[in-house]
Amino acid sequence: MTKKSKKGYPERLRRVSYVDKERNKRLVFLTNNFDIPAMTAADVYKQRWQVELFFKWIKQHLRFKRFYGTSENAVKSQIWVGLCMYLLVAIAKKRLDIPCTLYTFLQILEVTLFERKPISSLVAQALKQKTDTPNYNQLNLFSY
Numbered sequence: 001m002t003k004k005s006k007k008g009y010p011e012r013l014r015r016v017s018y019v020d021k022e023r024n025k026r027l028v029f030l031t032n033n034f035d036i037p038a039m040t041a042a043d044v045y046k047q048r049w050q051v052e053l054f055f056k057w058i059k060q061h062l063r064f065k066r067f068y069g070t071s072e073n074a075v076k077s078q079i080w081v082g083l084c085m086y087l088l089v090a091i092a093k094k095r096l097d098i099p100c101t102l103y104t105f106l107q108i109l110e111v112t113l114f115e116r117k118p119i120s121s122l123v124a125q126a127l128k129q130k131t132d133t134p135n136y137n138q139l140n141l142f143s144y
Contacts, residue, residue, distance in 0.1 A: 018042035058082050096120050100127060 016029045016038045029045045036044075058064060064082060067075050092098075093105050096119060100108075108126045115122060 014041075016041045058086060092119065096123075098123050 011032055012034075013030045013032055014034050016031060018027045018029070018038070019025070020027055027042070027045075029041060031041050033041065064078070067078055069075065069078070089106055089109065090102060093102055098105050098120070100123065104127075105123065108123055109119075112122045112126070
């Protein structure tokens with residue numbers, strides 16, 4: 001431990017090492033919990049990483065660039081609204097059997113927000129336009 005890190009966090013820490021056999025990597029974690037087994041600490045970090053990836057997805061796809069309020073309640077409210085929006089879109093995608101990715105479905109909804117057509121027809125029209133549009137900048141390597 002360096003002097004700088006000791007100054008930033010003066011408490012004792014426990015170093016837990018774990019070998020992920022699927023990816024053939026050694027992972028090292030620091031924790032201040034000395035009471036749990038090493039495998040439990042590694043499992044907790046694995047679950048925490050899934051939560052981090054989920055919030056990263058929300059920030060990228062639901063466009064949370066910043067929080068509009070600074071109070072704890074404002075931040076929690078914005079996160080809850082984002083989670084509700086994600087769940088509503090995911091439920092609609094599943095119930096309507098939408099064939100594109102959730103991100104593409106969100107983009108289609110964003111562009112066609114005020115159109116008065118069934119969602120399934122808006123998605124079909126958007127996907128058809130996307131695949132039927134020729135790419136004139138792309139060279140055709142296999143012209144027969």
